[in-house]
Amino acid sequence: LLRWRHPKQGVQSPAGIAAAFDNAELAISCTDRIVDCVLADIKVWLQEDLNFGRIAINATAADFLRGDFDVRLLHKLEHA
Secondary structure (H helix, E strand, C coil): CCCEEECCCEEECHHHHHHHHHCHHHHHHHHHHHHHHHHHHHHHHHHCCCCCCCCCCCCCHHHHHHCCHHHHHHHHHHCC
């Protein structure tokens, strides 16, 4: 699940941006950004020869309703 470190407030939970997922367009943009960040992290970890195990990314209903989530994800993986 989404977590990020705020410089002053510490680790933040998904609840902090939950309202963004009420808007389908914004939810899809958030998912795309999250996937991009995760893939960038993976690239660094691989370069540093770190064993990071498995990674799970939650997708929203809007991602699946749009009908091209699989194509978008595969495209990002191919170009990472």
